[in-house]
Amino acid sequence: MRNIVAGNWKSNKLMGEAQEWMDGMAGWLASHEGVEVMVGAPAPYLATLASAAPDGLHILAQNVSAEGHGAHTGEFTADMLKSCGVAGAIVGHSERRARFGDTDDKVKAKVQALVDEGLQAVFCCGETLEEREAGRQEEVVHAQLKAAVLELPVDALDCVVVAYEPVWAIGTGKTATSAQAQDMHAAIRGWLTESFGAEKAEGVAILYGGSCKPSNAAELFGQADINGGLIGGAALNPTDFQGVLAGHPELKG
Numbered sequence: 124m125r126n127i128v129a130g131n132w133k134s135n136k137l138m139g140e141a142q143e144w145m146d147g148m149a150g151w152l153a154s155h156e157g158v159e160v161m162v163g164a165p166a167p168y169l170a171t172l173a174s175a176a177p178d179g180l181h182i183l184a185q186n187v188s189a190e191g192h193g194a195h196t197g198e199f200t201a202d203m204l205k206s207c208g209v210a211g212a213i214v215g216h217s218e219r220r221a222r223f224g225d226t227d228d229k230v231k232a233k234v235q236a237l238v239d240e241g242l243q244a245v246f247c248c249g250e251t252l253e254e255r256e257a258g259r260q261e262e263v264v265h266a267q268l269k270a271a272v273l274e275l276p277v278d279a280l281d282c283v284v285v286a287y288e289p290v291w292a293i294g295t296g297k298t299a300t301s302a303q304a305q306d307m308h309a310a311i312r313g314w315l316t317e318s319f320g321a322e323k324a325e326g327v328a329i330l331y332g333g334s335c336k337p338s339n340a341a342e343l344f345g346q347a348d349i350n351g352g353l354i355g356g357a358a359l360n361p362t363d364f365q366g367v368l369a370g371h372p373e374l375k376g
């Protein structure tokens with residue numbers, strides 16, 4: 124069983140602020156264990172942050188190319204990330220699906236590219252408000268998962284982290300109830316079990332994302348199939364992020 128709390132800074136922070144954040148996490152990381160800590164940083168800082176990261180902090184990109192090396196101006200590949208010491212990338216985030224052309228096919232290629240390099244693919248899925256109101260949330264999330272994860276070879280699963288992020292909860296202050304989140308996480312665990320068997324499926328960290336903060340983290344992370352979180356706003360300063368981490372039942376320190 125993996126337990127993970129990952130921050131996603133999105134398009135925030137300048138380089139100096141990113142370094143200050145790491146400084147603010149270093150002491151805490153040295154005195155806590157039991158939960159893997161990751162952060163998704165803007166691309167220009169990745170190599171510097173990865174080489175300076177305190178022990179116990181894994182640096183993620185927020186994107187990766189679906190293509191290999193070649194004439195693809197502006198793209199960066201999974202092996203480039205690996206060569207900089209980056210641990211993996213967040214892929215399929217709803218902000219990229221909605222606004223930057225990340226179709227299911229592209230997300231699948233990005234997951235595959237990361238897995239091929241042995242990097243972590245933090246795969247995001249989640250329904251819109253309209254889809255939830257129509258009762259289609261499981262159908263939508265299942266389709267996203269099937270497109271990019273459920274047909275991977277079984278060993279690839281060691282590189283996959285699933286983040287369930289209902290679109291209506293992202294940055295809105297509106298959190299899924301722990302029961303809504305647990306229901307979806309249990310469904311995701313079930314689909315992983317059907318494809319890969321119970322033992323492999325149990326080993327996958329399924330994270331909740333969407334207005335997760337210090338005041339609601341313990342309730343969410345206390346659910347049977349919620350193994351941690353993918354945190355936006357509350358990951359922007361170390362105090363809030365540590366407050367979220369403190370809600371994880373497996374955290375020791």
Ligand code: 13P
Pocket residue numbers: 131216288292293294295296332333334335353354355356357
């Ligand atoms: P918020 O925590 O700001 O709602 O963002 C969640 C998210 O999108 C993380 O990827």
